[in-house]
Amino acid sequence: MSARAVILRVAALLLLVAFVTAPQLFAFAFAPLTANDAPAIYNQGSLLALTLSHVRIVVLATLASTVLAVTLGIFVTRPGGREFLPLSRSLVNIGQTFPPIAVLAIAVPLVGFGEKPTFIALFLYGLLPIFENTLAGLTDVSPRTLEAARGMGMNARQRLWQVELPLALPVILAGIRLSVIISLGTATIGSTVAAKGLGEVIIAGLQSNNVAFILQGGLVVALLAVLIHDGLGLAERATARRLGRPVDEIA
Amino acid sequence: MIEIEHLSKRFGESIVVDDVSFTVGEGEIAVVVGTSGAGKSTLLRMINRLVVPDAGRVLIDGQDTATIPEDELRHRIGYVIQGYGLFPHRTVAENIATVPRLLGWDRRRIAARVEELLDLFQLDPGEFAQKFPHQLSGGQQQRVGVARALAAKPALLLMDEPFGALDPVIRGKAQDDLLAIQRRLGTTIVLVTHDMNEAFHLGSRIAVMDQARLVQYAKPADLLTHPAEAFVEQLVGTAERPFRLLSLASVQDAMEPGSAEGDPITVSATLREALAQLIWRGRSALPVADAAGAPIGRISVDGILKHGRSLA
Numbered sequence: 028m029s030a031r032a033v034i035l036r037v038a039a040l041l042l043l044v045a046f047v048t049a050p051q052l053f054a055f056a057f058a059p060l061t062a063n064d065a066p067a068i069y070n071q072g073s074l075l076a077l078t079l080s081h082v083r084i085v086v087l088a089t090l091a092s093t094v095l096a097v098t099l100g101i102f103v104t105r106p107g108g109r110e111f112l113p114l115s116r117s118l119v120n121i122g123q124t125f126p127p128i129a130v131l132a133i134a135v136p137l138v139g140f141g142e143k144p145t146f147i148a149l150f151l152y153g154l155l156p157i158f159e160n161t162l163a164g165l166t167d168v169s170p171r172t173l174e175a176a177r178g179m180g181m182n183a184r185q186r187l188w189q190v191e192l193p194l195a196l197p198v199i200l201a202g203i204r205l206s207v208i209i210s211l212g213t214a215t216i217g218s219t220v221a222a223k224g225l226g227e228v229i230i231a232g233l234q235s236n237n238v239a240f241i242l243q244g245g246l247v248v249a250l251l252a253v254l255i256h257d258g259l260g261l262a263e264r265a266t267a268r269r270l271g272r273p274v275d276e277i278a
Numbered sequence: 279m280i281e282i283e284h285l286s287k288r289f290g291e292s293i294v295v296d297d298v299s300f301t302v303g304e305g306e307i308a309v310v311v312g313t314s315g316a317g318k319s320t321l322l323r324m325i326n327r328l329v330v331p332d333a334g335r336v337l338i339d340g341q342d343t344a345t346i347p348e349d350e351l352r353h354r355i356g357y358v359i360q361g362y363g364l365f366p367h368r369t370v371a372e373n374i375a376t377v378p379r380l381l382g383w384d385r386r387r388i389a390a391r392v393e394e395l396l397d398l399f400q401l402d403p404g405e406f407a408q409k410f411p412h413q414l415s416g417g418q419q420q421r422v423g424v425a426r427a428l429a430a431k432p433a434l435l436l437m438d439e440p441f442g443a444l445d446p447v448i449r450g451k452a453q454d455d456l457l458a459i460q461r462r463l464g465t466t467i468v469l470v471t472h473d474m475n476e477a478f479h480l481g482s483r484i485a486v487m488d489q490a491r492l493v494q495y496a497k498p499a500d501l502l503t504h505p506a507e508a509f510v511e512q513l514v515g516t517a518e519r520p521f522r523l524l525s526l527a528s529v530q531d532a533m534e535p536g537s538a539e540g541d542p543i544t545v546s547a548t549l550r551e552a553l554a555q556l557i558w559r560g561r562s563a564l565p566v567a568d569a570a571g572a573p574i575g576r577i578s579v580d581g582i583l584k585h586g587r588s589l590a
């Protein structure tokens with residue numbers, strides 16, 4: 028990464044931290060966007076608290092998606108699980124194509140308002156990229172490498188943990204990154220069912236017709252997405268470089 | 279010693295290995311040759327049970343391999359494939375340590391073994407131990423592949439076209455190194471190749487396969503002088519035959535008493551090398567020296583030709 032890119036990212040991080048901890052400092056920038064003496068800065072709760080719970084639910088949902096999608100990906104690439112591949116693919120695809128807002132509508136009557144329905148929506152929505160990348164990563168391992176592993180007396184478990192997963196890791200990480208980024212944006216709709224998150228800021232802006240609020244919510248989500256995207260990208264590149272792959276192969 | 283008894287394998291309708299039997303003595307190198315698709319790799323992979331035979335059995339030092347748990351069997355048999363199959367995410371040292379680690383050797387013993395093997399294969403541990411496979415040349419990867427196969431001191435080594443991807447110069451060197459290491463360790467080797475020169479260079483015995491059958495299993499010279507079928511003759515190359523025979527005999531075999539002018543040839547050189555020298559240097563005879571360089575006789579074009587005719 029070039030020095031300029033590093034500086035840009037550090038600046039984005041500083042901006043994000045400053046904005047969520049002391050938003051009033053930025054009132055001057057948002058004041059021109061308001062009308063009728065409406066507040067320039069979101070004033071119905073702490074931005075910091077909302078940001079943290081937003082990140083928290085995204086992380087929890089992605090962790091859950093990762094556990095299920097990777098497990099499923101491993102299962103359908105084993106000899107005994109291969110016949111379940113089409114089925115698993117369809118299920119995961121439904122999770123992706125079913126609109127999150129519809130998931131919320133269905134989940135609320137079942138589990139009530141709050142974080143739970145949001146978690147379910149994000150969890151389902153995040154499965155596909157991780158599952159597909161796990162499949163791609165595992166099936167991409169060269170047959171020759173696997174033949175060598177078998178020929179040296181590694182059993183199925185040893186081949187999985189010592190050869191297949193380490194080799195698939197960069198691709199799996201890329202799937203996780205994609206899933207996190209999608210969830211960060213999608214999580215804003217959780218506020219429609221009373222989950223704490225940055226969607227509250229945006230919705231408050233929509234209700235009071237306050238563009239400044241909408242922008243603030245959007246800005247924080249966008250900064251989070253950029254920073255998390257880059258952070259995970261670094262981890263991927265580090266693992267890929269170890270494997271001697273060109274870095275852009277996994278971009 | 280390894281005894282292959284009536285091994286057969288089919289894949290679907292086609293029979294890929296058909297009732298193959300042969301025995302490889304302790305410390306011998308058996309080279310399996312044959313056309314593409316003849317079943318050579320399948321035969322090799324039945325020895326370490328990567329392919330389970332439909333019929334027949336393999337005995338290693340008298341023990342039926344089917345009675346040994348698969349993984350344990352493979353820990354005891356070194357395996358080298360074309361392209362080497364090095365683990366891309368592991369360093370050279372970690373690659374070599376694969377089987378010792380599976381066997382649960384302690385750290386110090388593994389480190390010592392890795393260093394010993396790197397030395398044996400002329401790879402400076404300081405420079406190479408921490409490199410990744412993609413940072414190595416083809417020849418270096420090849421050596422790491424063989425070192426890895428030898429790590430747990432297997433008595434038997436299986437090699438499937440181990441030099442196939444190397445250029446001719448590096449290949450010749452790799453073959454010589456393998457021979458030297460094999461003599462030192464006394465490892466029994468079964469090696470598959472497409473390259474007849476390689477077969478004659480390395481093999482104590484050569485197994486010729488054609489369309490799933492073992493056509494002939496014999497010492498290299500016998501293959502030349504008593505080919506079992508037209509296919510063997512064709513594979514060996516009739517035009518090449520006398521020269522291959524000469525390359526299997528040493529100067530010792532055709533040395534005459536007396537002396538000659540010129541730089542001496544060593545007594546351990548092959549007759550083919552000696553003849554090449556005689557032709558190239560325009561001489562009808564050259565002196566022969568022993569390993570220490572002392573003159574012990576002479577070798578002549580006439581003598582070599584006479585010897586060659588007696589072999590045919």
Ligand SMILES: Nc1ncnc2c1ncn2[C@@H]1O[C@H](COP(=O)(O)OP(=O)(O)OP(=O)(O)O)[C@@H](O)[C@H]1O
Pocket residue numbers: 289294312313314315316317318319320321472
């Ligand atoms: N797992 C398998 N399933 C089905 N057919 C196979 C399998 N392995 C090998 N074969 C077939 O068996 C035949 C012999 O294959 P094998 O790899 O043993 O030949 P080979 O003598 O090693 O050939 P080459 O010199 O090209 O490596 C080929 O026709 C091949 O297609």
Ligand SMILES: [Mg+2]
Pocket residue numbers: 318319320438
């Ligand atoms: Mg083959």
